[in-house]
Amino acid sequence: MLNLPIDHLLYGVPNLEDGIAHIHQLTGVKPAIGGSHPGLGTHNALLALGDSSYLEIIAPDPNQTVERVWMDLDKLQRPRLFRWAVARGSLEEVRAKVLSLGVDIGEILKGQRQTTDGHLLQWALSDPNVILADGLIPFLIDWGKQGNPTPTLPKGCELKSLTATHPNPSVSQDILRILGISLKIEKGNTPGLKAKIGTPKGILEIS
Numbered sequence: 001m002l003n004l005p006i007d008h009l010l011y012g013v014p015n016l017e018d019g020i021a022h023i024h025q026l027t028g029v030k031p032a033i034g035g036s037h038p039g040l041g042t043h044n045a046l047l048a049l050g051d052s053s054y055l056e057i058i059a060p061d062p063n064q065t066v067e068r069v070w071m072d073l074d075k076l077q078r079p080r081l082f083r084w085a086v087a088r089g090s091l092e093e094v095r096a097k098v099l100s101l102g103v104d105i106g107e108i109l110k111g112q113r114q115t116t117d118g119h120l121l122q123w124a125l126s127d128p129n130v131i132l133a134d135g136l137i138p139f140l141i142d143w144g145k146q147g148n149p150t151p152t153l154p155k156g157c158e159l160k161s162l163t164a165t166h167p168n169p170s171v172s173q174d175i176l177r178i179l180g181i182s183l184k185i186e187k188g189n190t191p192g193l194k195a196k197i198g199t200p201k202g203i204l205e206i207s
Contacts, residue, residue: 016059028200041069049159106130133172134191
């Protein structure tokens, strides 16, 4: 497993059912329905990527009408690994510290959703709609004492590596350094994330 505080990777898809089927076919593990994010216009499905990290397949929720779909998912043209989240506590303190160093991660927001078994998941996070370095910079999330949902998710996959490309890697690295996060970023024509995942079907690369 990686020596990174990765909470989860976000794999955006235009349609959740199609996204679940696609990931199931690629990995041999079927993601579990997570639930809807009220007021944000999205819903998701999840599978574990080890003991404490998971993959979130997230799509626009057709049963919600909102002014803006979270992270502009409704503008997504194809399935894509487009964001990632890092686990941190004391987010207000972290925000104040990095803001003093010139990095604005946005306001700290509260979120929640109902699981399929009726359990209420709650969390705090830095605003994912604040995009830094074309999405290569993770947003921060704090699940509090309850922890994230990984222990309850379908197992069999493990995150082996997470890397990125960007036309100007040094800018991204500077921001990551201020946040105290290490990520290999190579120079490339377009910004992007790439994950290698061990699955029952072998090593899978998604980007």
